[in-house]
Amino acid sequence: MIRLQIALIVGGGFLAYYGFTQYRVSSGTTAEPLEVAIADLEADKTPDNNHVKIGPHVALYGACVYTAEQDRGDAGEVSDSAKVTETLYPLFSAEQFARLEEAEDPQEFLNTAKFAVLVKTKEWKTYGAIPDGAEEVGSVQGLFINRIESLDDEYVKLIKDNFPGVDSDKILILEKGRKPTSHALSLLMMVGGVALVGGGVLWMIIGFRS
Numbered sequence: 001m002i003r004l005q006i007a008l009i010v011g012g013g014f015l016a017y018y019g020f021t022q023y024r025v026s027s028g029t030t031a032e033p034l035e036v037a038i039a040d041l042e043a044d045k046t047p048d049n050n051h052v053k054i055g056p057h058v059a060l061y062g063a064c065v066y067t068a069e070q071d072r073g074d075a076g077e078v079s080d081s082a083k084v085t086e087t088l089y090p091l092f093s094a095e096q097f098a099r100l101e102e103a104e105d106p107q108e109f110l111n112t113a114k115f116a117v118l119v120k121t122k123e124w125k126t127y128g129a130i131p132d133g134a135e136e137v138g139s140v141q142g143l144f145i146n147r148i149e150s151l152d153d154e155y156v157k158l159i160k161d162n163f164p165g166v167d168s169d170k171i172l173i174l175e176k177g178r179k180p181t182s183h184a185l186s187l188l189m190m191v192g193g194v195a196l197v198g199g200g201v202l203w204m205i206i207g208f209r210s
Helices: 001-024 040-041 094-102 105-114 155-160 183-209
Strands: 034-036 051-054 057-059 063-068 083-092 116-122 135-139 140-144 174-178
Touching: 001 183, 063 135, 063 155, 083 094, 094 105, 116 183
Parallel strands: 034 051, 116 174
Antiparallel strands: 051 140, 057 083, 057 135, 063 083, 083 116, 140 174
């Protein structure tokens, strides 16, 4: 019985917290994404709307960071079959990518180069499925989630290994394909979560008195 009561309280707390995060990240967004240019984002012109569709850009898959689960017994480099739980890759404008290609010393260029957006995705399930190199992409749609999520310290370290000049605090994290949750649904989750917590606590108190 006590386990069910605790599960009710924990589950309610999680639902209320999840509803709150959805409310925060979706606040001020529109159902239809705002079309933005990657060059504007590189110029620190951050839109108020978190739901965006970024136009033509270059996806730098080769500079991605990821979280992978190695098979037991594996050591050294990540195997192609290793399960990947998430991948984040930076975007360049076509102009900035052209400067990289034309640079006499590409590494020297990367030492001072900055990018504005990291795209977060779970579309690649294994390490071997992650594309390499760079690709011109017409658009990417999603939700900026900086209000509820920051970059892991290990991610920051890996990013700075490739882009020493980047300011990690200014990077926008775009969760690919994510859409805003309506305020009504977010509030419903918060109220429902609080009700579950209250019900679990009340049930526990009645049980103790009995």
